[in-house]
Amino acid sequence: MSPTLAPSVIRTNTVVVGAGQAGLAAAYYLQQRGVDFRLLDAAAAGAAWAGRYESLRLFSPAWVSGLPGRPWPGNPLHYPTRDETTAYLRDYAAHFGFPLDLHQRVTRVGAAPEQAGYEISTDSGRTYLARRVIIATGPYTAPRVPAWAGRLPAATAQLHSRDYRRPSQVPGSGPVGVVGSGNSALQVAADLAATGRPVVVAFDEKTAALPNNQLMWLFLVLTGLLRVPRHTALGRRLSRRPDPVVSGDLAKLRQFSNVTFIGRAEAALPSGAIQGQKGVSPPLEGVVWATGYQPDYGWVDLPVFEPNGAPRHRRGLTEVPGIAFLGLNWLDTRRSALLHGAGPDAKRVVGELLKMP
Incomplete structure (x- = not known):
């Protein structure tokens, strides 16, 4: 018989780190599959958006910016503001009632000692034991x-x-x-x-400069240019631009x-x-x-990185069983780091992870 876990130790099937659009989309598909999981965030759902500059607007209209299962409210042609985006993400998490653990900054993800799976530690002193971990903290970490x-x-x-x-x-x-x-x-x-x-x-x-209007987005969606995979010849060429x-x-x-x-x-x-x-x-x-970001995954104690610190993966899945990434630039396609692409990437990654024993 296993010993009783202390209250600060939580056992679950899957842990999702980061409650931005990628983490919330992953939570949606885990919930749809009936998986026991926890969604962790260092602050609150959508906190990364709340912390951006006040005049920020999405570069995509609402009709191509919704997450799975809950379209954006209001005018679909509207380009949402920073505050509207934050409110939408928080409403999304509340609407589906995800098991969201707030103010849990992850300090380490590593192999669980003496058992299969992974140990996730937070700065509050909590420890999570999980078979699978989805890292959805996004590319915008270290300036x-x-x-x-x-x-x-x-x-x-x-x-x-x-x-x-x-x-x-x-x-x-x-x-x-x-x-x-x-x-x-x-x-x-x-x-x-x-x-x-x-x-x-x-x-x-x-x-390069391109127009940002409804016609352009209709063209991008209908032609499938946003869905060209990075591992194809065209995708490699596009991702280098x-x-x-x-x-x-x-x-x-x-x-x-x-x-x-x-x-x-x-x-x-x-x-x-x-x-x-x-x-x-x-x-x-x-x-x-306004010169971009670089990877900052010092808290992930697993062999899943390139020499430059970038995650080593194929379409979000790593060589380490049960470990995946979401929300990265060109994780799979051009839309991967956009709200537009969070759902499709999450659906595929969750489906593949759950195939693993």
């Missing part, structure tokens, strides 16, 4: 900034777009720089420019008279200026780095 960012003087305030919420976070009223060539860089720069202060944008002029930015957002930013584009950032100068391919900024009072 990445250029190595030369440290050359800026201490007087130049610096923050990453992950920590940017509103213009008032950047002190002063003089020039501020935004470095990056993605959609977040354009939205943050426009947010700052709307205050009237000078904004210098270090943006790679070679970045940088993501395009929204042409309307780029055009809007160029209309601000207080915005200057200097091309892709190349270096920082001791004066507090940034050298771009097309010009040099004036000394900056602050810089927002």
Whole structure:
């Protein structure tokens, strides 16, 4: 007879780490299959969205942004805001009554001692024992900034777009720089420019720009371009290309008279200026780095990573039985890191995991 487990030890079939869109979609399909599971999050459902900048809007309309089993409420043509996205995810978790354990930051996932399965430890002192673990914390974890960012003087305030919420976070009223060539860089720069202060944008002029309208999304859905698998020849070619930015957002930013584009950032100068391919900024009072993220899975004590720290998987499934990832860029297709792709990826990964003994 097995000894009685202490209250701080919870045994379950599957643990899902992360209650963003990927983790919630996994929870939906686990629930549909009648699997005993726990959904863990360091804060709350949708917390990653709640922590983004206030002016954020989804790049996809509501009709292609819903999770399985619960369409987005309201106008399907609407592009949801940050707060609307957070509310939708929290409502989704509450509607289905998932076994959601909040404020459980996972500190280690490793092999369970002296038994099959895995041991998941949290900073609250809880331990979960599970046969399967789905890691759905997403790709937006550790901010990445250029190595030369440290050359800026201490007087130049610096923050990453992950920590940017509103213009008032950047002190002063003089020039501020935004470095990056993605959609977040354009939205943050426009947010700052709307205050009237000078904004210098270090943006790679070679970045592709596409319209973001209902017709484009209808085209992407009907042609299946968002569903091209990464492991095909076309998928490999597409995955190597940088993501395009929204042409309307780029055009809007160029209309601000207080915005200057200097091309892709190349270096920082001791004066507090940034050298771009097309010009040099004036000394900056602050810089927002919209320069992406890098993997941060130091808490996963399992042999499932490439030398660069990225998860090693095929379509979300790893070589370690019972361990899978969800919500990564190009986990399977272009839509994998979007709300649009959370459901299909979760359905497939959960189905494959449950085939394992």
